[in-house]
Amino acid sequence: MLTYAARRAALAVLVVWAVSLAVFVLLRVLPGDPALTGLGAGATAEAVARARAELGLDDPLPLQYGRWIADLVRLDLGASMLDGVSVTAEVGRRLPVTVELLVLTMVWTVTLGIPAGVFAARRRGTPPDGAIRLGAVVGLAIPSFWVATLVLMLPQQWWGYAPPLDGAVGLFEDPLANLRQFLPPSFVLAAAPAATVARLTRTTLLEVLGADFVRTARAKGLAEHMVVTRHALPNAMIPVATLLGLQAGALLGGTIIAEQVFNLGGLGQYLLRAILQQDVAVAQTLVLGFAAAAVFLNLAVDLSYGWLDPRVRRP
Amino acid sequence: MRTPAPLWRSLRRSPSGIAGVTLMLLFVGVGLLGPVLAPFEVDDLAGIPGQAPGARFLLGTDALGRDILSRVLHGARISLVVAGGAVGLGTAVGLLVGLVSGYRGGRVDLLAQRLVDVVTAFPPLVLLLVAVRVAGPSAGTVVAVIGLVIAPGVARVVRGAVLVERALPYVEASRALGGSDARIIFRHILPNIVPVVIVVATTLLAAAMLAEASLSFLGLGVPPPNPSWGADVAAARNVFPVNVSQALFPGLAMALAVLGVTLLGDWLRDLLDPRLRSRVR
Numbered sequence: 001m002l003t004y005a006a007r008r009a010a011l012a013v014l015v016v017w018a019v020s021l022a023v024f025v026l027l028r029v030l031p032g033d034p035a036l037t038g039l040g041a042g043a044t045a046e047a048v049a050r051a052r053a054e055l056g057l058d059d060p061l062p063l064q065y066g067r068w069i070a071d072l073v074r075l076d077l078g079a080s081m082l083d084g085v086s087v088t089a090e091v092g093r094r095l096p097v098t099v100e101l102l103v104l105t106m107v108w109t110v111t112l113g114i115p116a117g118v119f120a121a122r123r124r125g126t127p128p129d130g131a132i133r134l135g136a137v138v139g140l141a142i143p144s145f146w147v148a149t150l151v152l153m154l155p156q157q158w159w160g161y162a163p164p165l166d167g168a169v170g171l172f173e174d175p176l177a178n179l180r181q182f183l184p185p186s187f188v189l190a191a192a193p194a195a196t197v198a199r200l201t202r203t204t205l206l207e208v209l210g211a212d213f214v215r216t217a218r219a220k221g222l223a224e225h226m227v228v229t230r231h232a233l234p235n236a237m238i239p240v241a242t243l244l245g246l247q248a249g250a251l252l253g254g255t256i257i258a259e260q261v262f263n264l265g266g267l268g269q270y271l272l273r274a275i276l277q278q279d280v281a282v283a284q285t286l287v288l289g290f291a292a293a294a295v296f297l298n299l300a301v302d303l304s305y306g307w308l309d310p311r312v313r314r315p
Numbered sequence: 316m317r318t319p320a321p322l323w324r325s326l327r328r329s330p331s332g333i334a335g336v337t338l339m340l341l342f343v344g345v346g347l348l349g350p351v352l353a354p355f356e357v358d359d360l361a362g363i364p365g366q367a368p369g370a371r372f373l374l375g376t377d378a379l380g381r382d383i384l385s386r387v388l389h390g391a392r393i394s395l396v397v398a399g400g401a402v403g404l405g406t407a408v409g410l411l412v413g414l415v416s417g418y419r420g421g422r423v424d425l426l427a428q429r430l431v432d433v434v435t436a437f438p439p440l441v442l443l444l445v446a447v448r449v450a451g452p453s454a455g456t457v458v459a460v461i462g463l464v465i466a467p468g469v470a471r472v473v474r475g476a477v478l479v480e481r482a483l484p485y486v487e488a489s490r491a492l493g494g495s496d497a498r499i500i501f502r503h504i505l506p507n508i509v510p511v512v513i514v515v516a517t518t519l520l521a522a523a524m525l526a527e528a529s530l531s532f533l534g535l536g537v538p539p540p541n542p543s544w545g546a547d548v549a550a551a552r553n554v555f556p557v558n559v560s561q562a563l564f565p566g567l568a569m570a571l572a573v574l575g576v577t578l579l580g581d582w583l584r585d586l587l588d589p590r591l592r593s594r595v596r
Contacts, residue, residue: 011432018433023445030449137331137581141574143525145532146548146566156557253440257529261552271441272533275448287445291437 005303012299019291024065027284055081055281068284078281080274087282090270091289097266098255100171101189104182105251106244108190109197114240116194117201122228124206132198139195144254147188148261165263185258192254193247200243204236211235238309245301249294325586332582338575345388346395353385357542368560375560377550383560387568390542394572397458397537398523404462405523406516409469414500416470417477424474431467439464443526447535454537461526465519472515476508510587517580521573528569544569 052058056067071078077087120132155161169177208214209232217231218224256268263269267286274282326332345352355361359381366376374383416427434442442464450456480486481504489499530536531545539546544565551562 015429015432015436018429019436022433026445026449134331137577138570138574140577141521142570143528143532143545143548143566143573145529145545146562146569149548149552149562149566150559153551153557153559153562157559250438250440253438256440256444257533260533272444275444276534278448283445287437287441290441294438295436 005306008299008302012295015295016288016292019295020069020288021065023284023287023291024061024068027280027287028061030278030280072285072288077285080282081279082273082277082282087285090282091267091286094265094267094270096170097264098259098268100178100182101186101255101258101264101266102248102251104186105189105193105254106248108187109193109244109247112190113194113197114201114237117198118205118228118233120198121202121205121209129202133202136195136198139191139198142191144188144192145257145261147191148185148258151184151188152261181262181264185262185264189251189254189258193244193251196247197240197243201236201240204239205232208232208236234308238305241301241304241308245298248297252290252294322586326582329582329585331578335575335578335580335582338571339579342391342572342575343395345391347392349388349391353382353388355382355385357381357386357389358540359385374564375558377547377561378554378558383564386542386547387544387564390544390547390565391568391572393454393537393541393543394524394527394569397454397461397527398520400458401461401465401523401527402516402520404458405465405519406469406512408463409466409471410473410512412466413470413473414477414505417474418481418496418500418504427470428474431470434464434467435471439522439526440529443530444533444535447530452535452538454541457527457530457537461523464526465523468519469512469515472511473508476511477504480504480507514580514584514587517576517583521576521580524569524573524576 056064059067075088077091079086080090116132116136120129123129152162152165169181171178205228209228211232214227214232217227222231252268255266256272258264259266259269260272267289271283271286271290273279274286326336360379361382362372362376362380364376364378364380366372366380368375372382372384374387377383377386412427412431416424443460446460446464447456450460486499486503489503494503527536528543528545528548531543532549534546534549536543536545547565548562551558554561
């Protein structure tokens, strides 16, 4: 198990390194001169040359790459080319927003998706099962940006109520205001992953409920809820755990939309601004950060197999 | 592949399949004929801005006085063409990589799989945003970028299916008869994995449609004047006083189209994947 974990971790580090190369090369071929980003289009040739030299843009690419990675390792993320604000400080300020959004979304996903899937599986073929399956397909189909937009618009239309849209309040400053800001976007974001989780839970649970050991458990007279929660569910949850890891990774992209619509001022919104306004220094670091987060999330899920599934623990 | 008769019989027994096919036909029909059906041109400032749904403008007008119904009808084409093109490209690339990678194994396989790992390491939307920004937003680049982002998913599934097929006796038989690698791959293995590919491609069509709309919503999709459902919802956000119709209907059209594709995909999976059919119904 330990060698397996080490090998998986090494592979993850390798993938992140390859991602860093890909991101670096991608952003170097971005059309336009990043030196102009901070100066504006009317800059003199002289000022542009000075900015290029200052930003190290005239150095050979391998040297630029090496400097970026060396700075990253020392947790020096540089400064935004747009406003000169330290990226490290900005990330420190925005990270809690994105993390809270992600955590709440995953909480919704698990607390809605898994019980719905279990309920549907236990009542297969009945109207409640049909309703849950239909609801799950609808949850998959509705675009999150659309629901998010309507969640803001409809209360405004009906009651003239607009939620505060001027950046997030800290969870510890004012928990109530904070939750009022974070619950709607996290709920909206959770629709698609919760639907996926419900569908998979239903399918795998039905499969497991047909297995021999479940028949044995029933035959020895266990109550049905014990059969489901103690015998069937732990076995059915293994593929669901993989899915949750993948969903969390994909949600990192979804936070961009939710943060943008609800103006929460998280990392996703920072990344979007950097990409749209050609802030190469910020964009490359954040894209790498998002990808690395996704890779390590999936690694964590893979390694949790040993804990979830004792069969994997044996060499 | 099966003959059409069981296809029809299976469809008749599946209400969600019927709903999926109906919505899908509607979507494709509007995608092809939208501009003909639409009562107004896309950018025709035909009415007073912000009108509620009524007799002349069935779904109302947007903040510029354009007919929302016409925008929705025109928008279907962008969604259909971009998502369809992207899935076509992504499936072709993924199929080729998956076939070669799964059949050849060894170093080719290792290289292809690590490439797949790197592309799938990115949260999809993040990669899409960067790639479209780098390539410059146009219909062509959006198609190419979405296609290349979904290709690894296809490659992975195809590779898995090829690994299973490769071990079967019919492949060995063909090789014993002197069949070339190309012949074995394209004449023998490919037809056997077509059902898997169809199911994956349908699932990815829904994902590609949502990707196109999300990119447009964030301002990096197919550029105006092309009407995209995503961009129209985004435009509605900046309108005062609030004009719900302008956000509601393009998104609703999108949701119905994706719902159709998803239901169609579910039905196709039940129909085409015998492994799933024998297990859970």
